[in-house]
Amino acid sequence: MANTNALQNLQGTIALAGAGKMGGAMLTGWLAGGLDARRVVVIEPQPSPEISALAAKGIRLNPSDAGPADTLVVAVKPQTFREAGPALKNLVGASTLVVSIMAGTTIAVLEEVCGGMVVRAMPNTPAAISRGITVAVSAKTVSAAQRATADALLRAIGAVEWIDDEDLMDAVTAVSGSGPAYVFLLAEELARAGVEAGLPAELATKLARETVAGSGELLHRSELASATLRQNVTSPGGTTAAALEVLMAKDGLQPLMIRAIAAATKRSKELAK
Incomplete structure (x- = not known):
């Protein structure tokens, strides 16, 4: 279950790049948990009718003037990540928290392609009913406050476990991701x-x-x-x-x-x- 108070207390703009099944599940969880829709920017070239309908609740869908966000959640397909890199970089400022849920994409690659303070996470498909489990690891540059923000956003789709060793993410992917x-x-x-x-x-x-x-x-x-x-x-x-x-x-x-x-x-x- 989402931590409602934590979501309601989040500050700044949250951008979601990619609103497919997993990204859409996260967005639904955030809004259900009380996150103010007006603070959410969604970048999705082919939005589903469900995602498009959320614009009526206040989210900004594919705005032409989207600048750096306080938090960017990257939920694009890993194979399109580098191609989307320039567009993603426009959403990242010097202190932007970047939370990636892309399989197999390392912290080093995320820092190279879009910059920011990076958290790498691996959720699984029960996230669609808020019963997933996510394992996350943060770069050393991520502050305690940013880690708490990432934790609140990820808990909108289920339980969260934090690890310190990024090398474990391959086994995490094998056990819970798959x-x-x-x-x-x-x-x-x-x-x-x-x-x-x-x-x-x-x-x-x-x-x-x-x-x-x-x-x-x-x-x-x-x-x-x-x-x-x-x-x-x-x-x-x-x-x-x-x-x-x-x-x-x-x-x-x-x-x-x-x-x-x-x-x-x-x-x-x-x-x-």
């Missing part, structure tokens, strides 16, 4: 396995979807460790134990997940070059 896709794949394969076991496809899909969603919500609300929750479902010699014997075998889920995360981490490092 992680929702792994969970969705689990729902897919659980449904497929249900069909193989004889269930009608529609029923198998609903059972898999609701089981994954409900289990995720239970994990979210419970203070128990995931291993404890798993054990609570597992009766000795029962059906769950029979399935877990396969999933937890030496060639089961654990080594597969380790290889998957290693592959995603490696790719993230490659993209940063």
